[in-house]
Amino acid sequence: MADLLSDEEISDRLPAGWDREDDEIVRSYDFDAYLDASGFLAAAAGVAEDAWHHPEMTISWGEVEVRLTTHDAGGITDNDIDMAERLNGIYE
Numbered sequence: 001m002a003d004l005l006s007d008e009e010i011s012d013r014l015p016a017g018w019d020r021e022d023d024e025i026v027r028s029y030d031f032d033a034y035l036d037a038s039g040f041l042a043a044a045a046g047v048a049e050d051a052w053h054h055p056e057m058t059i060s061w062g063e064v065e066v067r068l069t070t071h072d073a074g075g076i077t078d079n080d081i082d083m084a085e086r087l088n089g090i091y092e
């Protein structure tokens with residue numbers, strides 16, 4: 001199981017656009033159309049399933065909010081940072 005990251009490690013390693021909120025990291029991805037947002041959501045779900053690390057995702061008009069934490073560890077781990085970087089990679 002992945003180890004919890006320290007506060008310093010988290011702040012040093014937060015990927016672009018992501019913020020820390022307690023035991024989660026969070027980012028909102030913006031889109032011009034609802035179906036663009038839903039397409040990102042579907043792609044993100046596939047990335048999550050491949051990695052076996054599943055974010056909480058909320059879709060609304062023109063936006064997908066993604067929240068990541070490692071439930072098994074009770075906080076933020078490398079798995080969350082890695083997933084955030086992967087999601088940034090599919091956001092064009």
Ligand SMILES: C[C@H](O)[C@H](O)[C@H]1CNC2=NC(N)=NC(=O)C2=N1
Nearest residue numbers: 052053054055069070071072073
């Ligand atoms: C058994 C355990 O729930 C699984 O190994 C995976 C599934 N996806 C997961 N996703 C997230 N965000 N945290 C986890 O701890 C986690 N665990």
